[in-house]
Amino acid sequence: MSEVRQKAQLAGKACSDLSGLTTAQKNEALLAAAKALVENNEAIIAANQEDLDRGRSNGTNESLLDRLALNEQRIHGIAEGLRQIVSLPDPIGELLETFERPNGLHIVKRRVPLGVIGMIYEARPNVTVDAIGLCLKTGNAVVLRGGSAAIASNRKIVEIIHEALDSTSIPRDAVQLIEDSNRSSVDEMLKLNGLLDVVIPRGGSSLIQNVVNNATVPVIETGAGICHTYLDATADAAMATDITLNAKVQRPSVCNSMETMIVHQDFAAAHLSALAQRFSEANVEFRGCEQTRALIDWAKPATDEDYATEYNDYILNVKVVKDLDEALAHIARFSTKHSECIVTEDLYHAERFLQEVDAAAVYHNASTRFTDGFEFGFGAEIGISTQKLHARGPMGLPALTSTKYIIHGNGQIRG
Structure with a gap:
């Protein structure tokens, strides 16, 4: 079994454990992750330096290296993003609508998690933490596939967060990192219907268009920024x-x-x-x-x-x-x-x-x-949607939810 399929299955199994967690339990886990990132900032910076050195040797320009670079200040900012997510209302279970039909059916519309979210993105290790925080707060599992340029940084970040989650109610399997840097791992994610509920691309126009044009899994399209x-x-x-x-x-x-x-x-x-x-x-x-x-x-x-x-x-x-x-x-x-x-x-x-x-x-x-989730008060963002369906603009917690209709009856049948 491929790494992609195996990790998507693990994330799917973790979803059922997430569904029963309280807001307090999810917040406790995010605070533990934020604390661990700050306490281990030197290890993260060392791993990030590996990525920066490799990028420079490969001729990556300074503007893209800036996207990749982490320092103590940026790590503190990333951790603060998790704390802001903790301070925000939990949308899961929110009552959106309630009404009674003439036949006595009582119908309630509530927010629920999307399920397993696949994130495909480029050399932005801060996205790794933002995605984890937003997905876990909304009861979603996440499968991360970052760019190869940031693999050492992402690996270290996920390792630290996994260790932090072990002391909380959230299973570590709810967070999965695909380490296979071949394009085939992206192509496989795009076809994982039944294992991934949605794919969100975040990066340049070529990455986004590849996902939009080739995915059979539903996509929330984020856009290039001209x-x-x-x-x-x-x-x-x-x-x-x-x-x-x-x-x-x-x-x-x-x-x-x-x-x-x-x-x-x-x-x-x-x-x-x-x-x-x-x-x-x-x-x-x-x-x-x-x-x-x-x-x-x-x-x-x-x-x-x-x-x-x-x-x-x-x-x-x-x-x-x-x-x-x-x-x-x-x-x-x-x-x-x-x-x-x-x-x-x-x-x-x-x-x-x-x-x-x-x-x-x-x-x-x-x-x-x-135009940024942090600046809009969302704590962080999963991406900036330029489409018009489901979500648009900086996507915070509500954008990572779906809805469920819950119907109570007393024996009604349809004639």
């Missing part, structure tokens, strides 16, 4: 500078970072040169339209391929437009429906943008970097 920030004619220049620099430079390797800055021609004439200088000081490469390059002589030409690319790097597309309509048209053409922002003092334009842009998160005068 995020735009539109600087309207009335945008406050200081605010626009702060928001766009944060959206691009604070952490360019993540999916909610800005990839294209759209600029109204009046704002561009007055402020783009000074704004570009700030980006240049932050080592950001500009790729722009003809009007952009007329104002910024060091900007490279931007093609449609550039506007359709998620760089996750210090590269920024710039598009100068004549009005809001042109900005909306550009976003509609190139957006991945992740996160979009308008910076403006015109409330009518702001409202039009918020209503007309089709994305999981739309912002007025705030950085797209806030």
